[in-house]
Amino acid sequence: MSFLDELDANVKARGGLIVSCQPVPHSPLDKPEIVAAMALAAEQAGAVALRIEGIENLRAVRAVVSVPVIGIVKRDLPDTPVRITPWLEDVDALAEAGASIIAFDGTQRPRPVPVEALLARIRHHQLIAMADCASEQDGLYCRQLGVELIGTTLSGYTSDVTPVEPDLALVSTLSQAGCRVVAEGRYNSPALAAQAIEHGAWAVTVGSAITRLEHICQWYRDALQGATK
Numbered sequence: 001m002s003f004l005d006e007l008d009a010n011v012k013a014r015g016g017l018i019v020s021c022q023p024v025p026h027s028p029l030d031k032p033e034i035v036a037a038m039a040l041a042a043e044q045a046g047a048v049a050l051r052i053e054g055i056e057n058l059r060a061v062r063a064v065v066s067v068p069v070i071g072i073v074k075r076d077l078p079d080t081p082v083r084i085t086p087w088l089e090d091v092d093a094l095a096e097a098g099a100s101i102i103a104f105d106g107t108q109r110p111r112p113v114p115v116e117a118l119l120a121r122i123r124h125h126q127l128i129a130m131a132d133c134a135s136e137q138d139g140l141y142c143r144q145l146g147v148e149l150i151g152t153t154l155s156g157y158t159s160d161v162t163p164v165e166p167d168l169a170l171v172s173t174l175s176q177a178g179c180r181v182v183a184e185g186r187y188n189s190p191a192l193a194a195q196a197i198e199h200g201a202w203a204v205t206v207g208s209a210i211t212r213l214e215h216i217c218q219w220y221r222d223a224l225q226g227a228t229k
């Protein structure tokens with residue numbers, strides 16, 4: 001059985017929850033050993049895969065979990081809005097650190113390295129690719145290049161205003177077009193994650209609602225401050 005067949009079978013059998021363990025930068029939780037502990041807890045709780053940012057975090061996680069790890073590197077570059085795995089060297093470092101799947105920005109925005117070149121580098125390492133997309137156009141383009149996993153990760157993050165709700169319409173459109181869709185971005189409750197599956201998602205990645213304690217506290221504080229007695 002190929003790696004992808006095995007992953008498909010696992011996702012089908014276990015419900016397709018992918019947990020993104022990306023602490024808020026500079027949080028007291030932003031330490032490789034804590035990221036690794038969160039990843040192991042998520043694995044033990046049934047996550048079928050993990051999404052991990054940064055080489056040190058990835059190494060720490062790889063050492064303690066056995067489920068596939070989606071690796072990314074985030075960079076803030078001067079001349080491009082593209083942040084997720086922008087360089088070929090990032091692909092090499094993620095592969096070397098033990099990623100099973102490498103995700104990269106799959107949008108059609110100005111970028112330092114073309115999507116085609118990133119994909120070729122991922123293939124060179126014989127790994128699976130995931131494109132973090134913002135639109136139907138992005139997703140369909142990456143799919144026709146052969147990218148296995150199409151994420152809705154960047155929907156709502158390529159313009160000034162980010163909606164509160166996740167982009168379920170994009171999940172439907174891409175899954176109807178035959179993509180293996182990873183619904184990702186603002187699936188902040190189990191009910192919303194279930195809706196993603198109902199809209200055709202293959203799996204759902206949840207980050208903030210599981211692993212960003214500061215965001216969760218803020219949601220509660222906003223609700224309490226807005227509550228009337």
Ligand SMILES: CC(=O)N[C@H](C=O)[C@@H](O)[C@H](O)[C@H](O)COP(=O)(O)O
Binds near residue numbers: 072153157187
């Ligand atoms: C836009 C962007 O850079 N998204 C990032 C991608 O890795 C992460 O910051 C998100 O936490 C992740 O996509 C999961 O989403 P959510 O935290 O909403 O469950």
